[in-house]
Amino acid sequence: MRDELTGKPQRERTDLHGTGLRYKVRYVDPEGRERSKSFPDRRKKAAEDFLGEMESGVRAGTYLDPDAGKVPFREYAESWVKGQSSDASSRQSIESRLRSQLYPFFDRRPVDAIGPARVRDWLAWLEERRLDGTYRAVLFDTLSSIMNAAVEDKLIRDNPCQARSIKRPRRSTHRVVPWPVERVRAVQEGLAERWRLAADVGAGLGLRQGEVLGLSAGDLDTAEAVLHVVRQLRIIRGQLVFAPPKGGKSRTVPLPDEVRAAVAMHRRSFPPTRVRLPWLEPGGRTVEVELLLSNERGEPHSGDHFNKVMWRGAFRATGLVYAPRTDGMHALRHFYASTLLAGGVSIKEVAEYLGHADPGFTLRTYTHLVPSSHARARQAVDAVLGGGANSSDGLRTA
Template sequence: MKGHVEDRWWRKKKVDGKLVYTDTGRPVREKTDLFGKGDRYKVRYYDPDGKEKSKSFPDKELTRAKAFLTKMQHDVLSNEYVDPKAGELPFRAYTHEWRKGQSTDASTRQTVTSHLDNGIFPFLGDKSLRAVEKTETIRDWLDWMERPRSEGGRGLAASYRAVLFDMVSAILEAAWVDQRIRSNPCKTKSIKRPKPEQRKIVPWRESQVYQVKLALPAPQQVVVPLVAGLGLRQMEIFGFSPDDVDRGEMVANIQRQIRWIGNTPVFAPPKGGKTRLVPIGAGVLEEIDAHLASFEPVTVTLPWLEPGGRPVTARLLIRKPEGLQRLGARAASGMISGPEYNLAVWKPAFAAAGLNYIPRRDGMHGMRHFYASVALASGVSVKELAEYLGHHDPGYTLRIYTHLVPSSHRRAREAADEIFKPRRTGAARPENPKTA
């Protein structure tokens, strides 16, 4: 493969176009007009397309210049060539290009922007791709995310660090495909993805469900059967319409939620774009009908998916509580915002019920876990539960609720007894088996 190292400070002397030699037969060298100016050595080589490339090195670094030339020649021959200048692009600038090929959903774009601004760009944004490609850079970034703010870090939870790690890995994987870096450091054995904490779900007690329901303002009490009886997410509740109920089939069609794009509310499909049918019990339907007898649905028209999207109209079961009208810019829209609802309605209900509110356990999502625990205890399969909850994968549902799945030991023993029938009555039967 062609290529050479040029000495810009010295050249072979010529007289009348012929080289001049010393008495020992070596070419005589003379200074060039560039002597002492800038880098001394220039490596000239050719990329796989035959285009000449170059890289300069300072005085006294001839060995490094030769090593670079050898490496470039090897990379071209082995199809591993990456233009060294391609890695000079700042990580932030490349990410801007990467995002052009990602989801066009406004909510997803908003989430990606938040992740980048909060946990990625402050540390990696101004570094070059070549710098971010180094494993030590990724290690330093992981340490910075985990360190408390008091120690100059971000103090982020392991689950959020894992999300950010996956995003950076995806960006660097694209940079590798685009031949801007030689490898993705996030996939090396020496770099470990943050491991989210495995918290064991503790479902609410049935009495707690009723206590909170009675403590809520009357127009809001129906949210409890919608979560504890249908397993809806918070923003699916606020986007729920009585028209979504098929009374003949006794199912609820969960087909929309409210999302916020900045301070603008929009209608959108449920999380993951996955609509679903959920069996609705007669008691839950009675709760909805009782609510309708006292409170008229509110007809709302919102853009679909993003501001400026096609208008969609729905009769929503739950009106915006009056207390939210004085809480922030989002409240002025006339629609319900989750954080504001929690502050103005949900947490005060806990206090009114005499209950101690524990973050990450006692939010509205806690009643969704209650719904899951009741369903599993009643014999609903994990696959069916995943469909009712709108999970993307039954395996995900099983990982969350595996400790709540009723033991099948008793059923397995009875099945075996049908084949190998016991000859003695009550043989080998524990008096009070925990797994019965």
Template sequence: MGHVQDRWFKDEPDPNRPGKTKRVPTSRYGVGKRYRARVAGPEGEVSESFADGEIKAAREWVRKTETSISLGTWTDPKAKPPEGDGVTIEVFGSKWLADLDVDEASREIMEMRFRKNIYPHLGGQAVTAVKASDVRSWDSKLRKQGLSDQYRHTLFKNLAALFNAAVDDDLISKNPCSGKSVKMPKAPKHKVVPWEEGQVWAVRRGLPKRFQVVTDVGAGLGLRQGECFALAVEDIDREARRVTVCRQLKTVRNRLVFDLPKYDKVRQVPLPEPVNRSIEEHMREFPPVEITLPWAVPDGKLVTVRVILTSVRELPIRSNDFDREYWKKALKAADMPHGRYENGMHDLRHFFASVLLDQGESIKAVAEWLGHADASFTLRTYTHLMPSSDERTRGVIDGVYSRRDGPDGPSTAHSDHQDH
């Protein structure tokens, strides 16, 4: 175990206090650096000297050195390490991703990003060897590959998070992504442009009858795609005219699972009568199916619910299959852009939010019904869709001034004041 030696003082028996010691100067008192920090290294003792007043720095050096030795990443600073020596980005990243506290679907996506766009460029380098110039070069290569600013922004944040973990583990003292010469790609800010009503109905008509109800639960309840495909009979309270959004359907490790909605946020949404009728009509023609799937992870606890939306073969709906086989074709039939990232089912949520905000509904209520983690996110996303307050302000002030000459208006009050 490491320790710090004080070379200016030593302990000797105190003749005046039997069994006690006292501090006395050594022959080296006042000469050279006072402290010597020592740690047992893989090939013998490792040591470093510190000046008088640097006892805290000496103890911190012992702590960091012992940590790096135990992780197998320590290198002798006095010897120039060979290229790539130490734990590599890929080795450290794989362990870091495996331990990350995220849901399995998110972990799988992050692993794919690292495998495709980080490890091929930086994976073989030692964590301790990556410099700001390496990060700049990496991002330059991504630009030349034609990756979007939005995707590069996400990759940069993931890589920066990895290096933050390396800093926390005392492998490196500074995150190379935070260097002044490193510019994080900016994610473009796109204003949400909600669909018009006619577009919603046109897409609905373009879907096979079995799937038309998906537009109603998306545009009329604000559900995400995975929440639409996991909506069950037991989630609908017709007496209270309310829907409980308590699960989603998603793919983890190529296996369909049920899980909590995004942000683990269970919510209740008002059930409008037209949406209720649409769901009832759908269930009469396409009866709900009992679906049993694991919860959250492929080997999770099995959960059974009566799902309202199922495939032609009465199986759970995979989102990629649905988009390819039905949604994109419905967009095309409605004469709407249908590229890979254009007009996804998420646009039904934007329509839901825009209609409510246009009618003066509060941001707090819309955020709750959409299942956003924070109402400020809802405000940032949809603030431009809120009705202008100009007319309302003019109306309020007009009303005040229209009463100016009334019995309690400013003019009367002014006259009363003069009388006094």
């Protein structure tokens, strides 16, 4: 278009006016490479601030590559998982949490775009799904660990999970109510005969379900009256494997006469079966174990199959109402712990027999089951301050 008076060309604004990149910032990163970033019209102040931040970071040693944090959350998390526990079952649990509760929300979002506001929205989303408080706390710890790693890898400057506005989910507190012995016996009677031993060793030795299903006759030392808990049966990526007990630590548990007799009786009716499975994870070296518990074909069962068929079948057979929260096989461990505490066994010993790494966890779980020592405390003080059991003078002051 030309000006009517001068005839000179005249510029005319189009829809693209002001939308181009007008300012270009150049700086040298700590590796000596020249970097640049462009800014649109009317963003001169933003360009200057960016340049100042980059140069300041280079001088102070706190420089972050502005492009490093653009990696998608899922991609970074998948890399992070590889550096976690070498235990296949632990990695499988972490991967399951990521797939079900983190990837659906964060997925392709860049790591540096996950701020406190996004974390708060995610926590609200988890609460709307009515997830248990303890599970939400575990999920939060998983996200926080990933973002901590991102800080260490210099993808982001701060972990958004540690912002003051973020409230970590509180773990649920479910008071353990041990089964009465009558319920233990009823479930035991309801189990099919070849699986009845599971209730005997669960209630009498406090084993976890995988440890029960992976139990071998060779684990019993009848001379010393102990059981060596050295393995469990797990399912990893859809395949049964043998693995060390939870935490990778074996332990020794006292062997009561009742349990020893139950094992002997079971072996007469159902001789141990040699089972060869991978150790730790599919494709690993195989080990052969003489299992005490197996089906009619001499095959072991996964915990899921045992729960759905044998365990719940015992409730149906006896007419007992099954409550998922309190009636899982873990109830036998609670029964075992409560029995020991009622018998005066110390918390430290109970923790050792249950395979708890922290006796404090055992105390927090079962503290309400520890017999009261109030009477013994009163008697002890009265015996000293009262001058003897028959004294009626009480405590005198000078």
